[in-house]
Amino acid sequence: MITIRAANDRGHANFGWLQSKHTFSFGRYYDPAFMGVSALRVINDDTVAPSAGFDTHGHRDMEIISYVTEGVIQHKDSYGHEMTLPAGEFQLMSAGTGIMHSEFNGSASAPLKFLQIWIEPNQVGTKPGYQQREFAQKAWLTEVVTPDGRDDTLQIKQDAVLARMVLASGEQQSQTLDTGRTYYVHVIKGELQLDDTTLTAGDGATVVAQTQASFSANSDVEALWFDLP
Numbered sequence: 655m656i657t658i659r660a661a662n663d664r665g666h667a668n669f670g671w672l673q674s675k676h677t678f679s680f681g682r683y684y685d686p687a688f689m690g691v692s693a694l695r696v697i698n699d700d701t702v703a704p705s706a707g708f709d710t711h712g713h714r715d716m717e718i719i720s721y722v723t724e725g726v727i728q729h730k731d732s733y734g735h736e737m738t739l740p741a742g743e744f745q746l747m748s749a750g751t752g753i754m755h756s757e758f759n760g761s762a763s764a765p766l767k768f769l770q771i772w773i774e775p776n777q778v779g780t781k782p783g784y785q786q787r788e789f790a791q792k793a794w795l796t797e798v799v800t801p802d803g804r805d806d807t808l809q810i811k812q813d814a815v816l817a818r819m820v821l822a823s824g825e826q827q828s829q830t831l832d833t834g835r836t837y838y839v840h841v842i843k844g845e846l847q848l849d850d851t852t853l854t855a856g857d858g859a860t861v862v863a864q865t866q867a868s869f870s871a872n873s874d875v876e877a878l879w880f881d882l883p
Contacts, residue, residue, distance in 0.1 A: 661856025707758030844875035
């Protein structure tokens with residue numbers, strides 16, 4: 655079964671320096687029908703003005719993934735990490751017992767666009783951690799976050815896998831699914847055909863109770879594919 659979360663139905667926050675589209679309830683946007691999917695709690699599609707950003711603030715017991723699609727993030731946290739996260743790289747911050755951090759647009763002239771993703775951990779009260787990596791696309795689905803850190807992926811404190819999906823226009827693929835798992839796809843760019851459902855940039859879809867899913871690209875596609883408990 656496929657349930658669509660249309661891009662145009664997402665919540666929207668406008669702070670001037672920040673434009674944010676919320677797939678699930680977040681901040682001032684609340685919809686009890688869209689509180690998340692399985693352990694996936696947040697997908698925020700953020701655009702940050704030049705030189706602007708999120709001042710120092712705290713998180714606790716949350717796995718926070720950032721994926722930059724345009725521009726660069728300047729990250730600083732209370733555990734001494736001062737990092738630059740450019741487009742194409744993934745960052746995983748495990749908040750654990752508590753961490754303070756700030757995130758700013760590293761450019762004085764160009765906007766920053768990135769996806770902020772929160773996944774609830776299956777362990778609480780753990781030591782905070784920070785991981786960052788660029789991943790070469792090895793196949794149409796390339797794992798970037800896994801529970802065991804296999805193949806130099808970022809290791810998350812949850813029984814969840816995040817993969818980046820890349821399909822060339824006209825390409826078709828299929829994926830075997832476990833009916834005991836929950837799956838979610840978020841389209842970053844392009845037009846993706848998921849079984850009989852058409853998804854475009856910003857759209858998402860939950861897939862449950864299926865043994866297989868088929869994918870075809872009506873144009874060049876980039877998407878994120880979540881395999882969740």
